[in-house]
Amino acid sequence: MASLKKNLVYNYILSASQVLLPIISIPYLSRILTPDGIGRVSFIDSFTYYFISIAEFGIVVYGMRAIARQRDDRIARGKLVAELLALHVVTSGIALLLYAIAVVLAWKHIQDIRLLLFSVSYLLVNFFACEWYFLGMEQFRYITLRSLATRLLGLVSIFILVKGPEDYYLYYGIVVTAAILNSLWNNYYLFKEVPIRFKGINWKQHIAYTKFTWLISLTYGITLLLDNVFLQLVSTAAAVGYYAFSMKVVKAATVLLTDSLLVFFPRIVALVREGNKAQLQAVVARNIQLMVFFAVPLSIGIFLLAEQLIVTFLGNQFMAAVTDVRILTLFPFLRTYNLFLSKQILIAYDQEKLYLRGLLVGGLCFMALSLLLSYYFADVGACWAIVGSEAITLVINYYYARKVAAGLSLFDAKGFLHALGSALLFIPVVYGISKVADSHGMVLLLSVAGCILLYSLVQLLVMRNAFALVVWEAIKRKSLQKIYHY
Incomplete structure (x- = not known):
């Protein structure tokens, strides 16, 4: 241990x-x-x-x-x-x-x-x-x-x-x-x-x-x-610059979440081989709880603070990328859920062929959407293309995962509604702070701090969210192990 x-x-x-x-x-x-x-x-x-x-x-x-x-x-x-x-x-x-x-x-x-x-x-x-x-x-x-x-x-x-x-x-x-x-x-x-x-x-x-x-x-x-490559083939280097740095901002916010899910993978593989369905469901549920608890507020927060993120981190010359970031706010949730379905379910059940089918369909859709939409809408089209292809891949992965892991619950509707309801409270917080703060950087700093505090309190005290309670116990005990205990 x-x-x-x-x-x-x-x-x-x-x-x-x-x-x-x-x-x-x-x-x-x-x-x-x-x-x-x-x-x-x-x-x-x-x-x-x-x-x-x-x-x-x-x-x-x-x-x-x-x-x-x-x-x-x-x-x-x-x-x-x-x-x-x-x-x-x-x-x-x-x-x-x-x-x-x-x-x-x-x-x-x-x-x-x-x-x-x-x-x-x-x-x-x-x-x-x-x-x-x-x-x-x-x-x-x-x-x-x-x-x-x-x-x-x-x-x-x-x-x-x-x-x-x-x-x-x-x-x-x-x-x-x-x-x-x-x-x-x-x-x-x-x-x-x-x-x-x-x-x-x-x-x-x-x-x-x-x-x-x-x-x-x-x-x-x-x-x-190949997202940058396809965009460059039909558009301009400047469009690639807007798109690439928008993706860097969004991906940087997604890394910790996707890496956290990978820690569960060896345990899921072992439980699948053992045939321990009860404990397997517990581990899968913890994966879903972690994903929903962090991905939903992350997506909504990025959407509301897109302009502040661009101006603070990229500067005024990248203001054209604000729309890109807002479109890409769906990416953290879609990519993380796809990772969960493919790695934790399909590959854990030795169904790499089904995973590959989903990737092939999603990849072909991305190529077609990217070349078409990027030609007409440059970096904005590229953003819609990658979000659309992730959504298509997600639908396919979910269909296959339901067939492969029959009997397992692969989504937490209650947890999702808790997260969504709590995160929608960010709207008045960001709006109010933007009216009183005197710079984009200050709006970003105060909004992030205020939204994290509000989200945590609502999830913990109002929603009594199961995963929020686990996280709180882990913080009190200063132990990561509590979060990864099933």
Whole structure:
């Protein structure tokens, strides 16, 4: 239990850094760089990462699970690592070839050799990516400290090197360098810790197991990584800039919630295999309670404070993105609920094929909606496209989850109404504060504090919400374990 509690702490530290560090860097970057420059970086970053996903070939999920099974056998681990690294080198070579073809076709949307060189550098270093090893060995302390070090170094570099609109390529260079440092750091510790020999290995045997998870990852990446790419293909770099930073604001608010749900996954898998339906329902109910309790007020709060968020974090030159943020307020709830249905239900029941079907339909809908709506409505169209595709995927996932987990309750209507009723009280709070506060930043600060306090009190004292009571007990005992106890 001590190990689990430590891993939870490191997981929260890492997740918090994903939220807090962008809160520091985004306001600076949005005022130094133009929407056009940010759009260029967002395009090449998404473009590059999709080919990294192609190269990954499902090795991350498969490798993490396989390493966990061999963690006590150092020799077997070394052989497995060598085989998976060799497989990744082969798939990375194929991905690099496809990348070269795509660059030729999409060059008019890049048009900067400096961005291209940084992109290629990361692709080459990524040939020996091995993050899966440290995840499988549950070395969360190492992962957290390493990531914090590179992220902080990147943050400092941004303030030192990015001084004007023309420095957008340096911003991308810093992002890439941080990722490269992570990869090289991993390689150093991996080769130091594990005896690796490439002679006489059989890397082909793993293809049958990795290809399916690869298809899931690749399809999932359509909305996760190609949104900026599709928008750039039919619109302008400035539109990509508005959309990309709007998504950064919304995703930063979603990270802690989605990461919290992942902590439940191993326990759900174990309960499904044990056939313990009563305890399984209890764990699933806790997942839903957590999701609804935080996602609903988060979405409503972002909608009401969209203008204040944009002006405070991005600056006046991004005022056109206010509409984007308001459309994307549905995203935290949709994405979190989709994660719950897919990971906690479908994958836990070994129904990856059903999960893939939902992703394929949602991905195809996103491609069609994105190209069509972005062509006519630029960044606003892109926002509607991703929200619409998430909603479509949610309907499909819910249908499949109901069939697979027959008898399990997959939604908490009472908790949802509690959350919605409590969060609607934000409207007079935000309206009243906006009438008396003298700046957008002050409105944002006072509204967030006031809404959190009001929501907590209403849920706890008026609604007597079950999850609110659990959270309150955990706070009094200063223990995360209480929240994750079923």
